[in-house]
Amino acid sequence: MRELTFLEAIREAQEQEMARDERVFILGEDVSFNVYGSTGGLAERFGLDRVRDTPISESGFTGVAIGAALVGMRPIVDFTIASFMYLAMDQLVSIAAKTAYMYGGQAHVPAVFRAALFYNGGLAAQHSDRNYAMFMQVPGLKIAVPSTPHDAKGLLKSAIRDDDPVLMFEDGALWGSRGEVPEDDYLIPFGQAAVRREGSDLTIVAIGSRVREALAAADTLAKQGISVEVIDPRTLVPLGRATILASVAKTGRALVVDVGHRSCGVAGEILATIAEDGFWSLRAPLKRLTAPDMQIPFSPALEKGFYPDTAQIVDAALALVQD
Amino acid sequence: MSTPDPATQLEMYRRMLRIRRFDETVKTLFDRGRIPGSVHLSIGQEAEVVGACMALAGDDYMVGNHRSHGHPIGKGAAMGPLLAEILGKATGVNGGKGGSMHLADFSVGSLGESSIVGSGLPVAVGAALGARMQGNGRVCLCFFGDGASNEGYFHEALNMASAWQVPVVFLCENNSYGVTTAFSRVSRVPDVATRAVAYGIPGEIVDGQDARVVYAAVQNAAQRARDGAGPTLIEAKTYRYPHHSEGPLYNNITYRDPAELAAWQARDPLPLFAGHLAEAGIADAALLADIEQAISAEVASALEFAEQSPWPDPAEAHRGLYRTPIAGFDHA
Numbered sequence A: 001m002r003e004l005t006f007l008e009a010i011r012e013a014q015e016q017e018m019a020r021d022e023r024v025f026i027l028g029e030d031v032s033f034n035v036y037g038s039t040g041g042l043a044e045r046f047g048l049d050r051v052r053d054t055p056i057s058e059s060g061f062t063g064v065a066i067g068a069a070l071v072g073m074r075p076i077v078d079f080t081i082a083s084f085m086y087l088a089m090d091q092l093v094s095i096a097a098k099t100a101y102m103y104g105g106q107a108h109v110p111a112v113f114r115a116a117l118f119y120n121g122g123l124a125a126q127h128s129d130r131n132y133a134m135f136m137q138v139p140g141l142k143i144a145v146p147s148t149p150h151d152a153k154g155l156l157k158s159a160i161r162d163d164d165p166v167l168m169f170e171d172g173a174l175w176g177s178r179g180e181v182p183e184d185d186y187l188i189p190f191g192q193a194a195v196r197r198e199g200s201d202l203t204i205v206a207i208g209s210r211v212r213e214a215l216a217a218a219d220t221l222a223k224q225g226i227s228v229e230v231i232d233p234r235t236l237v238p239l240g241r242a243t244i245l246a247s248v249a250k251t252g253r254a255l256v257v258d259v260g261h262r263s264c265g266v267a268g269e270i271l272a273t274i275a276e277d278g279f280w281s282l283r284a285p286l287k288r289l290t291a292p293d294m295q296i297p298f299s300p301a302l303e304k305g306f307y308p309d310t311a312q313i314v315d316a317a318l319a320l321v322q323d
Numbered sequence B: 001m002s003t004p005d006p007a008t009q010l011e012m013y014r015r016m017l018r019i020r021r022f023d024e025t026v027k028t029l030f031d032r033g034r035i036p037g038s039v040h041l042s043i044g045q046e047a048e049v050v051g052a053c054m055a056l057a058g059d060d061y062m063v064g065n066h067r068s069h070g071h072p073i074g075k076g077a078a079m080g081p082l083l084a085e086i087l088g089k090a091t092g093v094n095g096g097k098g099g100s101m102h103l104a105d106f107s108v109g110s111l112g113e114s115s116i117v118g119s120g121l122p123v124a125v126g127a128a129l130g131a132r133m134q135g136n137g138r139v140c141l142c143f144f145g146d147g148a149s150n151e152g153y154f155h156e157a158l159n160m161a162s163a164w165q166v167p168v169v170f171l172c173e174n175n176s177y178g179v180t181t182a183f184s185r186v187s188r189v190p191d192v193a194t195r196a197v198a199y200g201i202p203g204e205i206v207d208g209q210d211a212r213v214v215y216a217a218v219q220n221a222a223q224r225a226r227d228g229a230g231p232t233l234i235e236a237k238t239y240r241y242p243h244h245s246e247g248p249l250y251n252n253i254t255y256r257d258p259a260e261l262a263a264w265q266a267r268d269p270l271p272l273f274a275g276h277l278a279e280a281g282i283a284d285a286a287l288l289a290d291i292e293q294a295i296s297a298e299v300a301s302a303l304e305f306a307e308q309s310p311w312p313d314p315a316e317a318h319r320g321l322y323r324t325p326i327a328g329f330d331h332a
Helices: A006-020 A042-046 A058-070 A082-096 A132-136 A149-161 A210-223 A241-251 A266-277 A310-322 B006-031 B046-054 B070-075 B079-087 B120-134 B152-164 B193-199 B211-226 B258-265 B269-279 B285-308 B314-318
Strands: A003-005 A024-028 A051-053 A074-078 A112-117 A142-144 A166-171 A178-180 A194-197 A202-206 A228-232 A235-237 A254-261 A287-291 B061-064 B110-113 B140-145 B168-174 B203-207 B232-237
Touching (some): A003 A006, A058 A074, A058 B120, A132 A266, A142 A149, A254 A266, A254 A310, B006 B269, B006 B285, B046 B168, B061 B070, B070 B110, B152 B168, B152 B193, B168 B211, B193 B203, B211 B232, B269 B285
Parallel strands (some): A024 A074, A112 A166, A202 A254, A254 A287, B061 B110, B061 B140, B140 B168
């Protein structure tokens, strides 16, 4: 099967959905010139009305997307960098997430908000946020964090067709990665975690690019006779709890790996789920590897080691299995 | 000034009276402890609300704010479900999930009301943009207050609407106060309308006490928007007689000169319009009395409907978060 990069898969999903449904349009900063690589050729094919460059007005154009969605359009907002979502926080939290509920079902907001995660790249504190966990605190939003080009396409297409606001976080560490992506139309449903590798000694739940690190760690551990199961939730809201719990029931051990911050984070939430509903199958303490609760420094010498890598995962896994 | 036909003018009067009596009823209920939360009344502002709403077609869109009981009524919404919503009843427009600050009646183009000051401005631009992309000829009217004109939203929304020539009408209800802070204390320019210059769109100041004046301005602006000429900023100078919200918070605060209130009440929009109707030979005293009686009956009926309506089923609190629920997820 042909291979695409993560970014090409996103571009293809958008192109196919725009061709399928004329209500779908893209808006964001610098989208028509394809600065970030996910809208190549779309302005030429669909015109500047549907590939709409916005002023630098994040809260404003987020509100515009919501208003358009309220009257039947299906906008895709490209924040380009997830850190910029903070400028649009009020619209995301107070309007997009609350509209369907607050108006008693009279309206809904079928909008997609794409946010790229750039970290580990010397972009310093204000451009390196991995902030999906913050939005898990907001009822009414759905959240996807794909880890493969295949899933990026299928999840984005599902998000565009979903009648609720969806935040899709695109891990910048994966943008250049290649993988098999069918050319045809396919959807990946929300709330179904993927088992990336089957194993019996330890469950590793990994988010976004950490799936790759976890799989590499599993290879290393296999050589030492340790069988690791790797779970990729793919969507954080809804979270595929059943798959995670079934895996822990089998392995009795769980490690969660995430590039987000530690406190009140995705890893903590997943571990709490396991502690509440899978406690009696546990054979070892629960463990999480995350970024520290620090701001992200600029110098590569300082940022190095902030995000759990293959070596750290191997060490943590060994400690759990040998405990 | 384009003059609406007599039937339209009578309907304008009815809707103004509905809003007045509706809000008076809400105040009575609030004072009796019957309303959860807080309420923000617009008594005194009825002319600009109705003048603007009636200048639109029935299927045009409208976005309100926290002081918005009158906006859906001005747009033609039935009062019973609005009052039921304010009481938190199951028959409320939002099923009791929104309340006073979030009245929405999508059946009359009312796209909701946000209690976050200014946040409706970009939403209105988006609704108008959507209408234009669908080519349905609709415009969106956006109500906001003088306080909202100091939010970043105002500037972002006007800039985008202008840059894209979106069919939206921005209607600033300038009642001079953001809670207790006079607009003049937080802005060096006396008029919001002058800010239109910064965005290359027309800015117009109108007498917000005269529904006919507001009607004409909004009608022109809506036509301009439909013609593809883009947005207009209209500033209606008006006044709210009540405080920012009801309750004891404002009892001992004197931020307004009583003479100022009296001066505005001397030009109360209801007698002003009634006088015009009489002068133009559209309504004599008997007809005006009939209208008064009919509206009082309508409001009484709305109240009866609201009061006799059931409370929502508590289980309903856990429903409706998502439009597309996800099987097997209890929060979906």
